[in-house]
Amino acid sequence: MSSTVPALTSLLKQSHIDDHEEVLKAANSAIKHSKNDLDAHHAKVVALLKLDRFDDAIHAFEAGGEKLEEKARLEYAYTLYKTGKPSEAAEVAQQGEQRGYKHVAAQASYRTEDFRRAAELYKDLAAQPEDDAEADLRINTGAVDAQLEWTDQGELVQKKKPGREDLEAFETAYNAACGSIARGELGQGEVLLKRARDLCNSLEDLSEAEKQAELLPITVQQVYVLARQGRMAQAGEMARSIDPRSIPDASTRHIAQVNSMAASEAPANPFLAQRLIAKGISSSEPDHPFRFQTSILNQNKHAVDLQSSKFGGTADATSQILAKQQSPNLDAYYNSVSVANAAAHAKAHIGKDALKQILPLLERRPNDIGLILTIVQLYVTTGNAASAITLMESFLARLEQSRDAAQAEARYAPGLVSAIVSLYHNAGRRSHARRELSKAAQHWRRKKGNERPAGAVHLLKAAGSTLLESEEDEHRQLATDIFTDLHKEDESDRYAAAGLLAASPETATKAQTASLQPVERLVASIDVDALESAGIAQPPSDAAAVTTRKRPADDTAKPAKPKRPRPSRLPKDYDPNKAPDPERWLPLKDRSTYRPKGKKGKAKQNLLSQGSAPALGGADSEGSRPGTPGAGVVQGKQPAGKGGRKKGKR
Structure with missing residues (x-):
């Protein structure tokens, strides 16, 4: 038996069988004679992988033990990847230096959504293609770039526009x-x-x-x-x-x-849609969707549940998810869950009615970013922007004073800064907006490029352009520093170059502004003479005007027609020789010539006269107002009952 096993192993090594089924049969035959023959186990694993029998291959590795995993490390990593264990596959593949290990590690990193690592590995592989198919490398690299864009890591993509x-x-x-x-x-x-x-x-x-x-x-x-x-x-x-x-x-x-x-x-039937989405995607293992896809699908599930009036179940389910996370959380998925939780508590109400239901949640979750932004949105839609600003300011101040590093980092998150700046702009508080952008810019300038979130660069650009409008030297110097740093990080960034030129035109060099188009090229297609002969546009005389006036193109234009005189607004009986009534601007009842008609009118007139009272005994004077009596009370008549007697108890 001992002499037969080496012969079978040697035969298996020297054979040139093209049929993988035959190789598998030979390997199984050798393993029957010697269960510890690593070469036979290795050949069996390779044959199973060639036949796409990945589940059988993982069982073969389990039967071969650790020695087989050590000998066929590359095949083991690939088998783990194909059987839905990409994390373990990436860990095994990192132990090898050959190109095959890099390929498996890149694919496993892609599946575990470590797209940054996958991009680095494919970049190394593309630098030295060797025997690899260049088309396959291009396909895999393009897939990784697309995933980087989907996951808000587009700054890592080297190629934005597709080539030929x-x-x-x-x-x-x-x-x-x-x-x-x-x-x-x-x-x-x-x-x-x-x-x-x-x-x-x-x-x-x-x-x-x-x-x-x-x-x-x-x-x-x-x-x-x-x-x-x-x-x-x-x-x-x-x-x-x-x-x-x-x-x-x-x-x-x-x-x-x-x-x-x-x-x-x-419109879809919400109950049928809820039934479809409730099935979930658990049956899709191991090829389950990526996390950003799962996040969107879960948002759809919560939305359909709310449309189906399942408010209590949605509130409980989302509360369980939020309870496992520490606030504040900048993850978009958990903030969307917080919004769904707030909508469930609002129970299909909107506006002020929704605020009454949601505001009590703020006492239990004071640092929940999704909840706070939901309340801010409701405040704005109900016309209460002041309360929205107050809520955001108190929340950001609380984060700024916190000793927790995570909360302090969340204080200057680009999304939160943009929200408070937008509120300030809508309220006309330009100085507050500049101050907020200045603080955020100073914070992110202390961070390196790879330590900043995706939106930090856009925030720095917005801060620089806004600070340029300030008259304070400190703000203008900060704008210069911002654009200088951005230009050093990316010399091809035209926005940074233009900002640097606007911030300090006297110190900007040609090398710094080389990416900008020359002014001569920008105005090359403009006919200055034609513009001048066409006339210069004049600003509108009224703010509500929608058209602008231009001076005539030539001097031979027709003269303007004389204005017609306005029709006279003088009364028909106007006599220029007679002095106008000096009391003509007063109301009729306030003029000295006014005389009321009837007893009621005269009595009312007397009551309205300061310091006067109607004459006792019913004596009225037509020609003059009554004097002020020394003492007297104006009495009203008591209505009489039947027979002239007063009403009341007898």
């Missing part, structure tokens, strides 16, 4: 389309999706069934783009052309069903 080589294969065109859609460039994304569809249909080495399988994700993405553009009729028609049951991938199938429901022009 990206339009040669439908896979690269599709990835470029996804990147454009993630950046909000829906028009370009639609064009690239059509290009990917045409390239896929033109392939001759794919069967019709294979083409349809490749076209399904492209169609699902087209439905999303059309719906985002508001072209609901086209989106619904394209969604109806997809049979979700024909999509093999469970996550893609679920997303296609949700997009089809959202693209429908007719």
Whole structure:
């Protein structure tokens, strides 16, 4: 037996069998004779991977033990990846230095949503392609770039615009389309999706069934783009052309069903939608959606539950999620959960009625960012912007005074700073907005580029441009420092170069402003003589005017017609020789010539006269007002009952 085993192993090594089934049979035969033959176990694992029998391969590794995992480390990492264990696969692949390990590590990092690490690995692989297929590297790199855009890490993407080589294969065109859609460039994304569809249909080495399988994700993405553009009729028609049951991938199938429901022009039945979404996507393992997709699907679930009037269940479910997180939390998903929780407590009320239901939650969750922004929005929509500003100021002051590093970091989050600055601008508090931007800029300037969040650069640019409008030297110097730092970090940034030139034109060098277009090129197409002869636009005389006046182009213009005199507003009986009544501006009843008619009118007139009373005994004087009596009381008549007697108890 001992002499037979080496012979079988040697034969297995020297064989040139092309059929992986035959290799598997030979390996199993060798293992039967010797269970500890690592070469036979290794050959068996490779054959199983070639046959796409990944579950059998992981069982083979379990049977082979740690020695087999050590000997076939690359195959073990790939098997872990294919069996839905990307985290373990990445950990194993990091222990190797060969290109195969980098490939597995990059794919595993992509699946674990560590897109930054995946981008670094593919960049190293693309620097020295060696025997790798350049097209495959380009496809994988494009997929990673698209995911970086979706997860708000677009600053790590080196290539924003697709090149000519990206339009040669439908896979690269599709990835470029996804990147454009993630950046909000829906028009370009639609064009690239059509290009990917045409390239896929033109392939001759794919069967019709294979083409349809490749076209399904492209169609699902087209439905999303059309719906985002508001072209609901086209989106619904394209969604109806997809049979979700024909999509093999469970996550893609679920997303296609949700997009089809959202693209429908007719309002969906909330109870049917709730039933569809409630099924969840647990059956899609291991190819489950990415986290940003899962976040959107969960938001849809909460929205449909609220439409189905399941307020109590939604409030309980979201409260359990929020209880596991520490506030303040800048994660967009948990803040969306907080908004859903507030909506559940509002119970379909809006405006001030919703505020009455939501404000008590603030006592229990004073640092909940999603809840605070919801209340701020309700304050603004109800016309109470002052309360919104007060709430934001107290919240930010509380974070600033906190000793917790996480809370202090959240104080200058770009989203919160932009919210309070927008409130200040709407209220006309320009100085408060500049002060807030100045504090935020000073905070983020102390951080390095990789330590800043995605929106910090945009916040610094907004702060610099706003501080340039200030008359304070301190603000203008800070603006200069901001644009200087931004230009050092990215010399191709035209905004930073323009800001640096505006902040300090006397010290800006040609090297710093090299990315800007020269003024001569900007005005090259402008005909100055034509502009001058056409006339200079004049500002409107009235703020409500919508047209502007221009002086005539030539001096031979027709003279203006003389103005017609206004018709006279003088009375018909006006006599210029007679002096006007000096009391003509007074009301009629206040003039000295006014005489009321009737007894009631005269009595009322006497009462209105200061220091006077009607004459006792009913004697009235037509010619003069009554004098002020020394003493007297004006008595009203008592109504008499029957027989002239007064009413009352006898």
